[in-house]
Amino acid sequence: MTWAEYWNGETTVYVNARHKRVHYEAVARDILGYLHRPEARVVDYGCGEALAAHVVAGACAKLYLCDSASTVRDRLNARYAGRSDIEVIDPPAFERLPSRSVDLIIANSLVQYLTAAEFTGLLAAARDKLDAAGRLVLADIIPRRVGPLQDAAELLRFARANGFLLPAAGGLVRSFFSSYRRTREECGLLQFDEAEILGELARAGFSGRRAYPNMGHNRQRMTLLATPAPHGAVHTSPAIVGSAGNPAGQLQLQPAGH
Numbered sequence: 531m532t533w534a535e536y537w538n539g540e541t542t543v544y545v546n547a548r549h550k551r552v553h554y555e556a557v558a559r560d561i562l563g564y565l566h567r568p569e570a571r572v573v574d575y576g577c578g579e580a581l582a583a584h585v586v587a588g589a590c591a592k593l594y595l596c597d598s599a600s601t602v603r604d605r606l607n608a609r610y611a612g613r614s615d616i617e618v619i620d621p622p623a624f625e626r627l628p629s630r631s632v633d634l635i636i637a638n639s640l641v642q643y644l645t646a647a648e649f650t651g652l653l654a655a656a657r658d659k660l661d662a663a664g665r666l667v668l669a670d671i672i673p674r675r676v677g678p679l680q681d682a683a684e685l686l687r688f689a690r691a692n693g694f695l696l697p698a699a700g701g702l703v704r705s706f707f708s709s710y711r712r713t714r715e716e717c718g719l720l721q722f723d724e725a726e727i728l729g730e731l732a733r734a735g736f737s738g739r740r741a742y743p744n745m746g747h748n749r750q751r752m753t754l755l756a757t758p759a760p761h762g763a764v765h766t767s768p769a770i771v772g773s774a775g776n777p778a779g780q781l782q783l784q785p786a787g788h
């Protein structure tokens with residue numbers, strides 16, 4: 531199963547309805563922190579079910595909810611039908627948006643599910659769509675040292691604070707046998723250390739920096755805030771960034787537990 535197939539099916543990442551609700555409420559709150567102008571045009575890229583998208587839409591002029599999974603888009607279309615300030619789109623429709631027509635692009639918990647080539651393509655498209663003063667937020671980026679154990683600990687901490695600790699513990703047991711774990715083992719996740727992803731952003735024509743805290747609940751993961759680099763400088767050298775654990779500088783697709 532590919533990640534695209536996984537996300538188009540019934541997923542098991544939320545242990546219950548409460549988990550899903552508090553997750554999307556937290557993400558919407560965090561997006562509001564990046565929204566400073568009511569006239570902003572915003573894209574939530576890889577938005578998932580976006581249960582609190584109405585909160586974000588209330589603070590901007592236009593919210594595009596972009597997701598590659600048709601099942602997700604169908605649910606979003608049903609939920610937000612009749613709201614002219616929310617438009618549900620697929621990635622090709624994002625590509626068709628006019629250049630410089632967007633003020634803020636949020637991609638939370640998306641990058642890890644892309645191939646290296648898809649990630650490079652997303653950065654290029656984002657650079658094209660963003661206004662000169664626009665901002666790209668890449669959130670929930672998984673550093674190379676972070677694996678399923680740290681993810682489990684972070685989920686339990688979030689669950690304890692939000693009243694679903696027991697369901698979360700059960701959910702972790704179930705997830706061990708889930709298609710999420712199998713897909714994570716088969717396809718891996720796209721992981722970056724901070725310097726590597728800043729290098730990727732620079733090559734795509736962005737000035738980037740780490741932003742704190744990470745969006746959502748996972749403190750082990752990273753958020754990067756990027757703006758179009760002055761003078762439109764886009765580096766065209768190959769996407770190679772070295773690191774201690776990756777001296778050859780290849781982007782790594784790491785299977786779970788590595």
Ligand SMILES: C[S@@+](CC[C@H](N)C(=O)[O-])C[C@H]1O[C@@H](n2cnc3c(N)ncnc32)[C@H](O)[C@@H]1O
Pocket residue numbers: 534537538557575576577578579580596597598599602621637638639640643644648
């Ligand atoms: C882990 S969910 C994150 C959802 C949401 N952003 C959040 O904060 O919870 C990942 C979402 O990204 C979508 N996705 C995966 N690959 C994508 C791609 N290449 N383009 C757009 N969306 C994608 C999936 O369908 C899924 O809904």
